[in-house]
Structure formats: structure tokens, C-alpha cells
Amino acid sequence: MQVLEIVHLTKVYQGRRGQVAVQALDGMDLSVARSEFVSIMGPSGSGKTTLLNILAGLDRQTGGECWIDGRELSTMSNEELAVFRRQKLGFVFQDFNLLDTLTLAENVALPLALDGARGARLYERVVSVMADLGLDAVRDKYPYEVSGGQQQRAAVARAVVHEPALLLADEPTGNLDSASAQALLELFRALNRRRQATLLMVTHDPFSASYADRVVFIKDGRVHSELVRNGGREAFFQDILSGLAVLEGARA
Template sequence: MSLLEVKNLKKIYTTRLGSNQVQALSNVNFSVEEGEYVAIMGESGSGKTTLLNILASLDKPTSGEIILNGKSTVTIKEKELSAFRRKNLGFVFQDFNLLDTFSLLDNIFLPLVLAGMKYDEMVKKLAPIAVKLGIEDIMAKYPYEVSGGQKQRAAVARALITSPQLILADEPTGALDSKSTEQLLELFTKINNEGQTILMVTHSVKAASSAKRVLFIKDGEVFHQIYRASMKEEEMYQKISNTLTVLATGGEQVE
């Protein structure tokens, strides 16, 4: 059974006065298996950010269904959504979303604090994650005292510490330099190889090339997908670039 199933997803936004409607998603269908690493790409306005917000339970679809590990997220009551997100989803954002008044340690612990976990248990849970991410020596520092790459590693630790079913990453390399980007993508590959399911929205061909499958969104629908299979990263990069060219030029066929 798939970990995530997206069925006939549609999202229509109505302007404040109700005179105009904008269809952000028209008929999105795909599934993600447990342990997959999937990237979602598309031009600006294609609907990929709307899709991510709906998958994150931050927005509701106009129609359609999202099933995460057998549970429909669309029917979850508003008062239960925060607990559901905290328990099942981990988030990695382009701008890190770290609180400057909290140390990195406190930022990472925040979802566990909100869940009511005891401090000793939090420390025990973080220890192997901090070592894996190479941030055990900077836990006492504040976000403004560390580099962008270190901030993003702390953000990944915060995403992992709740043992989520799924990590949702929104342009995770967007604010990083080339070296930090390379390190983060290597990190994503490593944690995916250990079994963590990752769904990443990105504009970066480099970032998407690290995924095992790439979905392309066009006009609110899944237009095409590429499976890595035995392809090397360079070959994957070229295939993604070719598909984006077809998207940009209005073509309909992708080889």
C-alpha cells in the first residue's frame, strides 16, 4: 500500500468579491511509496506550491482526497490538524523557519515540547540525529551565529526528531550556497537510504537530480514523471532539463 495517495485533487481560489475564480489544481493524481524520494517541479504558477500546502494540511482542497498511511487528511477536524502535522509530517523550508530567540537545540526540541515529551527523552532522541547531521557541537548556538548550511541541518534535525511518516521539503536548497547545497542533498540521500520518505518541491535541477523520481506539474496537473532507476545523476540532470524545456516552450511530448 502507498504511504501517500493523492486522488483527483482540485483547488479553486475565489477572489474576495467572488467575481473571479482561479483554478490552481485541476486534477492531480499520484502516489508515493514508503521509502521513496520524490521531487516535484514546474514553472511558477503551475500549482506546485498550492499542492505542497494542501499536502501539509495548511490548505484544504476544493475536491479530491489525500490519504496518508491509510488516513484521509482532508477530513481531519481543524482542532486536530496541528497534532496530526506534528506527529506525521516533518518540514524543511527554504528560509529555515528557525526562531532567532531560541538556540538550535531549543528550535529542534520545539515539536517535542509541544507534544509534551519529557526533556530526558528529547535528549536521548536527538543524540543520534545530531551526530548523523554533524551538528552536535553547535547545539548551544543561536541561528544568527551559524551558517546557512548549519541552519538547514538544524531544520532537518527538527523535521526528523518526531520520526515523521513523511518529510515535506519546500525549496530546501534555495537559500544555500553551492557547497551547502551539495551537503544537504547528500544528507537527504543518506536519510532516504535509511528509509525516510521525502517529498520535495524545488526549482533546482541539481536538487531534483538527487531524487529517485521527479513529477512535473503543468497547468495544475501531473504532466510527466521521470524515474531514476539505474541512471546516474548527470543523466538524470539532463532528462530533467529536457523536460523543463518542453514545459517552458509549451510542448506536449517528452521523450
């Protein structure tokens, strides 16, 4: 079953007076199956950010269709889209975006609290997810009292606590050291395997991309090529490097 289905997706940014319009997405087709982990890679200006903004409900496409969990985003009102984002999508970004005035547990609880969850149901869910992500010992600490890696884990816990249909990650290792970055990527794999989380990660880093099941290369607003992981991560990493070399050659 497809969680994400993009059909001939286009996005044109109209230029100001005297400026040429910019076509950021040019008839893109892409699908992501339930429980799949997909990485998106491409050069600057390829359409990665525009795609992510449309999937996140922060921007509207100019044409084509974008289906997530059986709903086409462009048919929703702003109010419906806000509820859909809160209930069906999870977000992990470079900046952890944790609130310093709340404990880690309170930060993780936010999506459930905003959706009306209270009492034992909320508490049990937060405790369960934080335990699964190795945050038991720091539940009651504030973001500034823990490491960057623990803050990122808390951000991931907040993103998955409501069991979203699709988890979107935008350069999630960008602000982490190599050890914390690897720990986060292994966490994504664990979430994908143990909780059947569906992940779409935008990254420029081939090492990060090698943790996915599939890598989709985009260029000039379209899917250029893709690679499917058939063996170990190290072999897949080498395949990704080769794919990037081909993509760079296509730009020349």
C-alpha cells in the same frame, strides 16, 4: 506501501466580485511510496505551492482526496489536523525558521516537547539526530552563532526528530550557496537511505531535483509527466533538463 495518495485533487479559489475563479489544481493524481524521494517541478502557476499547502494542512482542497499515512486530510477537524501535522509531517523551507532565543538543540527538540516528550527520551533522541546530521559540535550554540548551512541542517534535524511519515521541503536550497546546497541535498539522500525517510521536495532547480528517485512535472494543476532515476545522478540531471524542455514546449 503508499505514504501519500492523491486522487482527483482539485482546488478552486473563488474570485472576488467581478473576478473569475482560479482553478489551481485540476484533478491531480499522485502517489508517493514509503521511503521514496520525489521532486515536484513545474512552471510558475502550475499548482506547486497550492499542492504543498494542502499537503501541509495549511489549505483545504475543493474536491478529491488527499491521503497521508492512511488519513484523509479533509475529514479532520482543525484540531485533529493540527495534531496530525505535528506528529506525522516534517517541514523544511527556504527560511530556516529557527528561534534565535533557543540553542540549536532546543530548536530541534521543539516537535518532541510540543508532543509531551520530556527528560531522557527527548534528550537521547535529539543528541542522536544531531549527531547523525553532523551537528555534535554546535548543539549548544544559537542560530546566529553558526553558518547558514549549519542552520539549515538544524532545521532538517528539527523536521525529522519525531520521525514523520512524510517530509515536505519547499525550495530548501533557495537561501544557500552552492556548497551548502549540495551538502543539504546529500543529507536528504542520506536520510532517505539510512533512515528510510519519505521526502517530497518542491524545487525549480534541476540540479536539486536530480538527487531524487523520481521527478514529477506538473502543469496547469495536473501531472504532466514524470521521470524515474535508473542510473547515476549526472545522467538523471540530463534527463530532467530534457523533461523541462518538453514541458516548456508544451506551454507554447
